[in-house]
Amino acid sequence: MEMLPNDLLRHKSECENLKRICVIGAGAGGLAALKVISDTAYFKSGKWSVIAYEARTNVGGIWRPAPPVADSYNVPLTPLYDSLTTNLPHPVMAYTSYSFPPETPLFPRAHVVQTYLESYALHFNLMPFIRFSTTVLDARWESTKWIVTLSDGERLTYDHLVVANGHYHIPRIPDVPGLADWVKHDKAFHSVWYRKPDFLGDKVLIVGGGPSGQDIAAEMCTVTSVVVHAFSNPGAEPKSVNTGNLIRRGRAIEFRANGQVIFDDGILEDNIDRCILATGFQMHLPFLEGSSMINKNMPPEIPPLIPSELFNSTYHVFPLEKHLFPLQTQYPVSSVAFMGLMMMVAPLPLMEAQAHAIVRAFADPGSLDPITEAADIIARAEKIRRAGASTPLDTAKAWFRFDKDEQWSYRDELYEFAQDVESGTPPIKVTEWEKECCDLTVEMRSAWERLEKSGEAGEWLRDVGKNGVQDWVDLMHRVMDYAGNPHN
Structure with a gap:
């Protein structure tokens, strides 16, 4: 049936008023964004549209396994090692809107989490909103829209971006004297390539005290005569390690060509055959760097002023209002959100809360208060410095590391912020059992x-x-x- 002139005008107006949202990544963060956005009245009434672009062939992000590549020049798609189990009980780490199935082991293996994320996407009918095997190569703000270039060459316009591409892909190699030479000669490699314990020599060094470093050290004890585990707090007990061939050391400060490593307490370990670097990952936003939408340098120290552009120090993205929205002047603060950058938190329910806050900001840009947020950013910088950060690099490293109670108050604040617009959504408060069990x-x-x-x-x-x-x-x-x- 042919449209009448008035119908054509109305259709054109509706298209012009449609808010188009692009989500980058379909891991846990991207799925949370899709679920919350597609639940809104804005989406259901046709005022909003949303699509996620995922480089791989299925959802899951870091939880979807990928084999390690054969050379050290190509980074695996995920650092997922074969034995990985969650380091949080799944009732604490699950989305608040969707529990793990009955009788799931309390600390499930990675493939169980992957299945859970696939089930979440199917249960909430998110798959139609995901375009797989498609990478966002470039995103740039031009006049009033984000211009997004995809790996198939297509260029599309969007009103908003949700950046949920994760930050566990590009390995971080510490700048320690002699280490680069070890890496060059394959005497040291990053844990992104680790999958299972193999014999790498009689004496192996593991650098890094995080969950993966502790897991790998424990596993390597089963195949190696001596494992030296180096991390910043050697007084802390490694998880579930009860073997006689583990040596704990402090921070490694020098790697020598003859297999010797010196530690910050002056102790020297010799005859080290190989080193596995469980030293973390860089925050990586290549689709924003090529178009100068983000500055890949360390931001200037604050106070007195908040910078007018966005920075990726590779340790943190700065400055962000509510740890989400870029407080800069190149494009509207509410036009883009960065999800899931925090560390040492229960990530899935936190990202779910972030998604609700994103809906609020996208629907009502005036809800963001740059003056108040700038004051909060300055206050956080001062708090981190009081805790011992003496350089901008120290501040960057600590920026997204929440202390014991910060993640809970942050989640509650996000939901409180979201309530003002999302009528019909019950307020969600962090429960006491979550806090207790996490502790x-x-x-x-x-x-x-x-x-x-x-x-x-x-x-x-x-x-x-x-x-x-x-x-x-x-x-x-x-x-x-x-x-x-x-x-x-």
Whole structure:
């Protein structure tokens, strides 16, 4: 049926008023953004549209496995090693809107998390909003729109970007004297290439005290005569390591050509055959760098002034309002959001909260208050400096590392901010059991590993989760009681 002139004008007006949103990445953050956006009245009424571009062939991001490539010049798509289990109990790490299936092991293997994310995407019908095997090569603000160039050569315009491409891809190699030569001669390699414990020599050095560094050190103890584990706090006990061939050392400060490494306490270890660097990853936003939408340098120290452009120091993206929205002058602050940059947090529920805040800012740009946010940024910088950061680099490294309670207050603040526009969405507060269980994760994980080794875990899991979240809360309390019983 042919449109009448008035219908044509109305259709043109509706197209012009349509808010088009581009999500970069379909890992945990991108999926949260798609779910929350597609739930809104704006989307359901046809006022908003959303699409995610995912470089790989399925959802999942870091949780979707990829084999290590054969050479050190091409980085694997994910650093996922074969034995990886979550370092948080899944009731704490799950989206608030979608639990793991009943009887899921409390600390699931990576493939279980991948299946969970696939199930989440199917349950909320997100797959139609994802274009797979498509990389965003370039995104630049021109006049009033983001111009996005895709890997197939297509160029499209969007009103908003949600950047959810993750930050566990480009390995960070520390600038330590002699280390570059070790890497060049394949005597040292980053953990992004690690998949399982193989014999690499009689004496192996693991650098890095994070979860992957501790896991890899424990695994290498099963195949190597001596494992030296170097990290900044050697007084901390590695997780579940109870072997006689592990040596803990402080920070490595010099690598010598003869297999010797010197540590910050002056101790020298010799005859080291190989080194695995579990030293983290760089924040990587190549689609913004080519168009000068972001400055890949260390930002100037503040106060007195907040810079007028956005910076990627590779340790942090700065400055961001609410750790999401770029406080700069090249493009509207509310036109783009950066998801999931925090570390040492429960990421999925946090990114879900961020998605709700993003909807608020996209719908109502005036809800962002640059003056208040700038003051908050300056206050955070001063807090980090009081905690011991003496250089801009120290500040950058600490920027997204939330202390014990910050992630909980941050989540609550995001939901409070989102409530003003998202009518009908009940306020979501972080529960006390989340805080308690997160604080006791190390003890809980150790106890759960003992239950799995003893063969009792299956019985503990029987029917748990069939009656809702409280089942999981009760199980975690039982496991914590088990952990505190010296006779177990």
